[in-house]
Amino acid sequence: MKDGSAPDQWQSVFLRACAALSPSDWAGREDAIRRLDGTGWKNISSAAERYGLTGLVSRGLDWAHQELGVSIPVRESLARFRQGQLLQLLARRSAAREVTNVLAARKIDFVVYKGVALADEVYGDLSLRAYGDCDILVRPDDADAAFNALCELGFAPSASTNVAQQIANRTAAIAVKRPELSVDLHWTLSADDLFMKDTDIIWAHCTPPEGANALPGRRMSPELMLVNLAEHFCRHSFIELKPLVDFHIVAVKCGPRVDPDRLHRLARSLRLDSMVDLTARLSENLLLPHPMTGRLKHDRPGIRTRVACAVLTERAIVRTRDPLPTESRLRRLAFGGSVSATLRAFRTMLLPRVRDLEGRFQRPFDLRMYPQYYAIQMRRVLTRSRNSFDRHAGLAPASSPPSRRDGE
Structure with a gap:
């Protein structure tokens, strides 16, 4: 699908619909809306569903109609989708309450975060913030008990799972499902070494x-x-738009409770300060400038951050199709972490170690892995393939929680 005939407009209108906090946020945008053709509106509707932001976009475009009095062809279809989505979310929230009640009754210490917590306690309207799973963080020592409790409630992993082995393999979570809800059971927020070591x-x-x-x-x-939203947005190659929108909404709605100094101390302790700064800047550049997000930026951005802001434009971020895997990887390597982490990742990509190859091919090392690894990576680049390394290698996908735009 090609982008609309006004390629610099539909992304801008879509992002404004995601970020608007009142009808007045549309003041002066009438020309941008009137210039959109049918393809532009179709792209906006598709992007809203694709990024899991239909509720926000529906409300935002209702406000645009209210403020500007312009015709918006997709308002009714988005409103119907939002209403149907609300029914699903009510069922998911009911299942999430059942899960959290059982964990609390068993005296398991846990954190509810991301989708279900944000929808209830930050957005304040379940229809605005879609989620497909319930993210729960437990301490590593409680992971097995929590997993067993979920299984007793009828949740099941996609394959036979040993929690202790998953923790030893340095995975970050296990996904278990029931028809109405998936639960991502985490024992750390990221498989990054620092998160694994410093859960305290x-x-x-x-x-x-x-x-x-x-x-x-x-x-x-x-x-x-x-910090968690900025890490998620950057680590996922800036493809998942929802964490950026969440970051903006949290920064604005929780603004008086956010201590910027405390935020940056926490981010530095996890080596994520550059991610927080970049996410705050992209929130200002792509969504809506706001004093509450502006105060989260550093006074002087580094060269890497300035380059990232120049590269990650509206058209680069909001697309009708995902970027190629090689582009995503380069984005993540170039802008998605600290300089030292980027250098380590480049080294791993160009000169993988034995354990890296064993992880890639899911079997014990043998010397044939090196030519196979380079041949697959070269084929992916030359053919501009959208398939994963695992698919090219004929492997089953590694077991990990599924990545879904409505699943956060």
Whole structure:
């Protein structure tokens, strides 16, 4: 699918619909909306569904109609989708309450975060923030008990799973499913070495929930929410738009509770300060400038951050198709982590170690892996393939929680 006949417009209107917090945010945007043709509106509708942002886009375009009095062809279809989505989310929230009640009854310490927590306690309207799974963080020592509790509730992993082995293999989570809900059971927020070693930093920034109707379990502090969302956005090659929108909404709605100094101390302790700074800048550049996001930026961005902001434009971020895997990997390597992490990743990509190859091919090392590895990577680049390394190598996908745009 080609982008619309106004290629510099539909992405801008789509992002404004995601970020608008009141009808007045559309002031002065009438010309941009009137210039959109049928293809542009079709792209906006498709992008809203693709990125899991239909609720926000529907509300935002309703506000545009209210403020500007312009005709918006996709308003009714988005409103119907939003209403149908709400029914699904109500069922998922009910299942999430059942899960968290059982974990709390068993005295398991846990954190509810991302989708279900954000929809309830930050967005304040379940229809605005879609999610397909419930993300729960437990301590590594409690992971087995939590997993068994979920299995007793009828949740099942996609394959036979040994929790202790998954932790030893340095995976970050296990996904278990029931028809109405998937639960991603985490014992760390990331498989990154620092997250694996310093889980105490994470738990020190989690507190009991506020509100009588809140689901049981701890909640992340606003600072930890922002760090986690920035890490997720950057680590996933800037493809998943929802974490950027979440970052913007959290920064604005939780603004008075966010301590910028505390935020940057936490981010530095996890070596994620550059990700937070970049995400705040992209929130300002791509969504809506706001004092609450502006104060999260560093005074002087580094060269790498300035280059990232120049490269990651509206058209680069909001697409009708994912970028090629090689482009995604280069984005992540160039902008998605610290300089030292980027250098290590480039070294691993160009000169993989024995254990890297064993992980890639899912079997014990033999010398034939080196020519096979380079041949597959060259084929992926030359053919501009969208297939993963595993598919080219004829391997089953590695077991990990599924990545879905509505599943966060």
